[in-house]
């Protein structure tokens with residue numbers, strides 16, 4: 738997904754090829770959105786701008802607003818950056834049919850990026866502060882809010 742394979746194959750300290758937008762830890766001019774998606778099952782879709790796409794996870798229960806709450810986050814297909822602003826009704830019969838509204842959004846900082854772990858700090862209206870996504874198995878990740886340092 739995204740540009741990971743492209744980036745994995747290259748050492749950007751040595752090649753002048755573009756690295757791709759917003760890919761590396763320390764990037765701060767990045768945005769996120771959380772959609773509330775009333776489809777066949779109500780869920781939240783967390784989307785982080787990375788590599789010029791929105792990496793996306795479906796979260797079946799409300800994302801944690803305080804430390805100590807673990808939420809399953811199932812990775813789904815990357816979405817285009819334009820999707821950041823999408824709200825509306827997906828018609829019946831279409832994929833994800835139901836209503837989509839923006840539940841939270843804002844800027845975020847990518848702090849650590851490993852294949853099994855992504856640490857980031859959100860500046861949203863509801864979700865604010867440090868979060869971590871930890872890969873468990875297959876498409877499954879765990880979403881946690883970190884304790885304030």
Ligand SMILES: [Mn+2]
Nearest residue numbers: 774782795833
């Ligand atoms: Mn969804």
